[in-house]
Structures are given as C-alpha cells and as structure tokens.
Amino acid sequence: MVDMSNVKLRIENIVASVDLFTQLNLEKVIEICPNSKYNPEEFPGIICRFEEPKVALLIFSSGKLVVTGAKSVEDIERAVNKLIQMLKKIGAKFGRAPQIDIQNMVFSGDIGMEFNLDAVALSLPNCEYEPEQFPGVIYRVKEPRAVILLFSSGKIVCSGAKSEHDAWEAVKKLLRELEKYGLIEEEEEW
Amino acid sequence: RLRKWQSRLRVSDAAERNLAFALSELDRIASQLSLPRHVEEEAARLYREAVRKGLIRGRSIESVIAACVYAACRLLKVPRTLDEIADISRVDKKEIGRSFRFIARNLNLTPKKLFVKPTDYVNKFADELGLSERVRRRAIAILDEAYDKGLTSGKSPAGLVAAALYIAGLLEDEKRTQREVAEVARVTEVTVRNRYKELVDKLNLKIPV
DNA sequence: GCTTTAAAAAGTAATAT
DNA sequence: ATATTACTTTGCAAAGC
Numbered sequence: 001m002v003d004m005s006n007v008k009l010r011i012e013n014i015v016a017s018v019d020l021f022t023q024l025n026l027e028k029v030i031e032i033c034p035n036s037k038y039n040p041e042e043f044p045g046i047i048c049r050f051e052e053p054k055v056a057l058l059i060f061s062s063g064k065l066v067v068t069g070a071k072s073v074e075d076i077e078r079a080v081n082k083l084i085q086m087l088k089k090i091g092a093k094f095g096r097a098p099q100i101d102i103q104n105m106v107f108s109g110d111i112g113m114e115f116n117l118d119a120v121a122l123s124l125p126n127c128e129y130e131p132e133q134f135p136g137v138i139y140r141v142k143e144p145r146a147v148i149l150l151f152s153s154g155k156i157v158c159s160g161a162k163s164e165h166d167a168w169e170a171v172k173k174l175l176r177e178l179e180k181y182g183l184i185e186e187e188e189e190w
Numbered sequence: 191r192l193r194k195w196q197s198r199l200r201v202s203d204a205a206e207r208n209l210a211f212a213l214s215e216l217d218r219i220a221s222q223l224s225l226p227r228h229v230e231e232e233a234a235r236l237y238r239e240a241v242r243k244g245l246i247r248g249r250s251i252e253s254v255i256a257a258c259v260y261a262a263c264r265l266l267k268v269p270r271t272l273d274e275i276a277d278i279s280r281v282d283k284k285e286i287g288r289s290f291r292f293i294a295r296n297l298n299l300t301p302k303k304l305f306v307k308p309t310d311y312v313n314k315f316a317d318e319l320g321l322s323e324r325v326r327r328r329a330i331a332i333l334d335e336a337y338d339k340g341l342t343s344g345k346s347p348a349g350l351v352a353a354a355l356y357i358a359g360l361l362e363d364e365k366r367t368q369r370e371v372a373e374v375a376r377v378t379e380v381t382v383r384n385r386y387k388e389l390v391d392k393l394n395l396k397i398p399v
Numbered sequence: 400g401c402t403t404t405a406a407a408a409a410g411t412a413a414t415a416t
Numbered sequence: 417a418t419a420t421t422a423c424t425t426t427g428c429a430a431a432g433c
Contacts, residue, residue: 135344152343
C-alpha cells in the first residue's frame with residue numbers, strides 16, 4: 001500500500017461553468033458590475049471580479065458563466081447567488097436554480113520527499129521532462145483524468161481533476177508508479 | 191469515379207508539395223546550422239513519420255520541421271540549443287517547443303532517448319570559447335559532483351554547463367567572462383551567476399581572487 | 400486554433416534601480 | 417549587481433472569429 005500520510009494537497013483554484021437559464025443584455029449588466037470589463041471585440045463576455053468571495057466571473061449573453069479563482073465549491077455558489085441578486089435588480093428573471101458544473105480543480109501539494117527528476121524521467125513511463133523548458137516532470141493520469149507536475153523538491157501541482165477525491169486518486173496512482181519503478185525509497189543514491 | 195481520382199490526385203499533389211516545402215525548409219536550417227548529413231536525414235525521417243501519423247494537424251510545417259531538427263540533434267547527440275534553431279526559423283521558440291514535445295510524445299521519443307550528456311554540451315560550448323581539455327575535465331567534474339549532491343534537478347542543463355565552464359575557467363586560469371559563457375550557452379548572465387553561486391556555495395569551491 | 404479568467408509549482412528572462 | 421515583475425508548464429469552460 002502506498003503511504004499517503006505525508007502527502008499534502010491544497011486547493012488553489014476551481015473553474016466552474018454555470019448556466020443561469022436566462023438571456024442577458026450585457027450592455028445593461030455592465031452598468032451594475034463595479035469592477036468589470038467588456039470589450040466584445042476582443043472577448044464576447046463581461047469580465048467581472050468579486051472581492052468576496054474572491055473570484056473572477058465571465059458573463060455571457062446566453063446566461064452562461066465561467067467562474068474562476070475560487071478556493072472552494074461554496075465560494076462558487078456564493079458568487080453565483082451574489083450575481084443573481086445583482087441581476088434581479090436590473091430585471092432579470094430566474095425560473096429555476098442555476099446549474100453549476102465543476103470543470104477543473106487545481107491543487108498544489110507536497111509528496112514529502114525530494115526527487116532526482118532525471119532518474120524519474122528515465123524510469124517512469126509516459127512522462128515528459130524538458131528542464132530546458134520547464135523545471136518539472138509532467139505526468140498524465142488517465143483515470144481519473146488529471147495531470148501532475150512533479151518538482152525536484154517533491155512539491156506537486158495537480159490539475160484537470162473534477163473533485164478533491166479524483167485529485168487524491170491521481171496522486172495515489174503517481175505514487176504507485178514511482179514506487180513500482182523504485183523511485184520512492186531513494187535517499188542518498190542520486 | 192473520375193472526380194474521386196482527381197481529388198485523390200489533388201490530395202497527393204498537396205501532400206507532395208507540402209513535403210517538398212518541408213524538406214527545403216529542413217535543408218535551409220540544416221545548412222545554416224552546419225548539421226551533419228545523418229542528422230538532417232534523421233530529421234527528415236522523423237518528419238515523414240509525423241506526417242504518416244497525422245501529427246501535423248493544427249501545427250505549421252515550419253514549426254514541426256524545426257521540432258524534428260531539434261529532436262534529431264537530441265537523438266543523435268549533436269548539441270544544438272532550441273534558441274539556435276529558433277533564430278533561423280520563422281516560428282518562435284515557444285511554438286517550436288510545443289511541436290517538439292508533441293512529436294516526442296507521439297513518436298515515442300522518451301526522455302531516455304532524448305537525453306544528451308552534459309559532457310556533450312561542455313565540449314560544444316568549450317569549442318566556441320576556445321577552452322582547453324583541462325578546463326573541460328574540470329567542468330565535467332564539477333557537474334558530476336553537482337549531480338551527486340542533487341543540485342541539477344529541474345535546472346537548465348545549458349545554464350549549469352555555462353556556470354561549470356565559467357568556474358572551471360577561473361580555477362584553471364583560463365577565464366572567460368560570464369557574458370561570454372552566457373552567450374554561447376544561450377542563457378542570461380543572471381542565470382550563470384545564480385548557478386555559479388549555488389555551485390560555489392554547495393560544493394565548497396575556492397575561487398582564486 | 401485564438402481570444403479571457405484563475406492559481407500553484409520552480410526555473411529563467413526582462414526590466415528597473 | 418540585485419530586486420521586481422513577468423513569463424514558461426498543466427487543466428477547463430464560455431461565444432465567436
């Protein structure tokens with residue numbers, strides 16, 4: 001069994017798509033969004049930032065949103081409800097509850113051990129390592145689908161997971177592979 | 191039927207034209223970089239294989255050719271920095287790097303096959319800097335020790351080699367400036383300085399004043 | 400494909416002082 | 417020469433070009 005007791009994971013960012021099921025007049029919406037930007041020429045949505053909860057929202061005329069920068073799923077729900085309250089003031093009607101889909105979660109973490117990335121790249125199948133272009137090993141996990149960046153410090157970044165559970169599963173798979181190829185117990189033998 | 195043949199002919203025509211363009215671009219790069227014939231041939235093989243596997247879709251022929259040249263250099267241990275290739279290519283370094291990683295993934299060019307020993311970079315840079323065999327050996331010894339102490343993971347191989355040559359030059363009384371080593375390695379002076387500091391500190395090197 | 404948004408890792412690069 | 421800021425990599429949705 002892989003020892004995960006020293007492994008840490010922290011949510012850094014959550015990206016969600018949201019459907020409000022209402023068409024929006026962005027020209028009107030822009031009036032009630034304090035710190036927002038709207039340049040249809042360069043991007044079709046309104047870029048709006050909330051300070052509490054601290055997130056960024058992309059608002060589209062279709063009534064669909066993209067919420068990014070959240071540190072928890074609850075932050076996303078609060079941000080969506082906050083926006084809905086604001087939209088009600090300009091006459092938007094909401095017939096049903098918004099649909100929120102978590103699309104991507106980004107985690108930073110630590111495996112609690114240092115790695116010789118040359119050794120990792122030599123033995124770990126299906127990984128990429130180009131230190132001239134990026135300092136970490138890139139490892140793609142098929143199921144659950146996620147990508148892990150592994151650094152020599154043992155720190156990691158896991159992205160693409162749709163839940164915290166999936167992220168832990170992905171990291172567990174990476175650790176099993178590292179263990180399988182004898183890359184875990186190394187201490188001095190670089 | 192006839193239309194089908196015509197469209198097939200058109201397709202093969204386009205394919206041949208693209209291949210001809212790709213190979214002429216390869217020729218241009220290879221001659222400007224003075225690449226050995228076998229490297230150019232390997233790059234051509236990689237390119238044909240990439241086309242066969244449909245890896246060109248969504249990528250420019252030029253970026254894929256440049257990527258194949260870089261891959262061939264890595265496979266055949268003929269040191270060339272990505273910057274040198276990007277200099278004479280119409281596409282930027284970032285795009286060539288993306289194409290390179292993409293074909294590496296799909297043509298099964300593993301990190302092991304692509305690995306170029308720091309020694310090869312030491313010799314290339316030392317040639318351009320006119321440094322002696324003694325300096326080269328000293329630089330390699332420094333790099334070996336740095337590797338053993340875990341100081342090289344994640345760092346730019348070119349930056350490490352540049353710093354090792356800079357230090358070895360100082361120790362063997364064949365000094366080259368940080369600017370000179372940085373230039374041949376295609377890294378900045380700040381990178382040379384950062385690697386230099388770390389190597390001197392952690393390997394307890396005594397630099398003559 | 401591109402455009403925009405968010406955040407981390409650790410390295411390198413560009414620019415300022 | 418150093419400090420700060422910025423960019424590299426990963427993942428994803430949105431609407432439109």
